[in-house]
Amino acid sequence: MTDMPRQHITQKKIAEHVQRLGELYPPIPLDSVDRTIKRPGLVAKKFGHVIDYLARVELEVDRNVLELLVLLPDADETNKTFYADVWQPQEIQHGLILDRLQQDLGRAAAEPHLEVSFPIRILGALANLKPIQDIARLMYFLTGASTERQAVLAYNQINRGMQELEETAISETIITPIKQQEPGHFAFYQMSATAMIQDKVLRPWQLFLTRVMREKSYNLVGTNQMKNFKADMGGVVVDLGFDSDLEGYAREIGRVENRLLWAHRQGMDFPPYILKALRESVDLYRERLERGLKLA
Ligand SMILES: [Fe+2]
């Protein structure tokens, strides 16, 4: 529902959550993976593109850390512990494990995009001003909540697919352990964003600006505002079957910001810019497919 959670999210609660994540989920060691693949050709055909995409995005965690250092020069202890001791060490293992899987499937190694973009650097320069820093922080938490939710949904779907293909080793020693770690990331961002709204950290003009900036800059996970990656993401959406209900998918990945930023828009299911980004990605993917067919 669109209601604010009744519970007040305190900083202590967030800190405890981070500590628990660190204790419960150590980074997954590469050698814990059983590399048995029964039908590599079939797995590659059904999930090759999706695994390529996720491997690259997970490996881009190192850029995300750089962005975070640029955007949040004054990050507190909880945030530092989260990204340095929990999140980065977990995500980089996801990336390494998936990158090896894609190569086991006969596909090229991932090429993560590790350069911090120009808009982020601009925002980072402005973020030295306290009111902008608060806006950047909320944007960062909202982005985290939306991208981690996309990760949760993707891994759930892949896992179902791997089980159907009876690829037990992939399902049990790769996807399941990875997928267990994503909801904790989502919860961290969700709680952090919620706390900022509950504590009224932002003045109305700051919230207004946050909404405008979300509308202008919302990006699906891993698209890095680049056309090629947007088309790739469209392929992921289609391969995982989310295109049959794009609105339902938009509702899932936009729930946190719909509740926190757009509560005054009664009856809105999700912020429209999310569905727009999804449609754009799927369209770019389909156009690319058609171009490929014409060339063939
Ligand atoms: Fe991950």
Ligand SMILES: [Fe+2]
């Ligand atoms: Fe994650």
